[in-house]
Amino acid sequence: MDEEGWTANNHYHRLLLRYVPRNCQKALEIGCGTGSFARLLAGRCKRVVAIDLSSEMIRVARARSAQFENVEFELADVMTWEFPRSQFDFICSIATLHHLEQRELLVKMRDALRPRGVLVIMDLVGSQGLRERVLDVLGLGVSGTLRLIYNGRLQPPPAVRKAWEQHGKQDHYSTTNQIRALADEILPGSIVKRRLLWRYTLFFRNHIPDTSSSMTCKEED
Template structure:
């Protein structure tokens, strides 16, 4: 299993989980790793992904939690076509998936947030500016070391079948436009650049309309 940039940031995303969270939506759940971490905290997790293969794998590998925690409800679905319940989820996560859909999809996701609910997006962006390239250059040696460490660890384990991976696509919306669109659609959100070609967007629903 190569070094996974999204898995690397799981703990960072969990820091934004509301303390009394009971319901969560994981958009673009892939093989279900983050959804299982949420469910392991006793949260009712609805996890959706448009890839039938990865959803089947997520269901097959979910297992039975030893502590009696609920299993995520994995659904093969395109979130842009789903009718999400209004004001229902206390936490919505979207890991490296928003660039697979129109960014305006954040509007129905926002409507699905309960009052005080949190939306976190771990997003990808293409290198367009000097700052983008500087961060990319800084990430290259760190990424190489991380991959070597993971490869060494995996080399000590018995070989198995190739892992199922979610479909990937290169991002095409620059971070500057993401910031601009998010300021309108998710007023008050915070965006910060991360290493490994990612950004973190955090939005808390306060009931105000865009621009309010």
């Protein structure tokens, strides 16, 4: 947890880190924001490339990461960024895909993975069915409690709430069924799970015909 305190995104950082392959040489984060996850990756990967469209996000990310020599923050629109092919052992994106054309981006991310490389996505989800709506209500209680414990307040500051209201107006939140259908097509074998705090996670490993595994994945919520 850094200057931003507890958030529903960084709540899941520890879970996502479990999927970083051992001996990770090169990692990519898409939509890195102020860089908190990229800094965690820096401790596990030889080199981290983290990109974001917002110059303010990149400015803050660089300022907070001065001591991390192996992280490179790049100001770029991921939809026009030239993904190198078969380059990354780990690619991730947190709370960003709902801004973007997902099909096109998933193909680019997949093709940028090295053999046995791992792709991890966590993003906001559109709820479907009774079970998920019950989870939404539970999530409200859990996030309020955690925010109170870690940040000393029940809700995010008004400026953040306002930004989220504006933010929500332009975005598209896929349901888990929609994400699974897309993943079955583009990322066969991936695992999509609905999480408590209005998010889903997607894990995919680029399989090659080699049965030995160097990845540990013990899931938790």
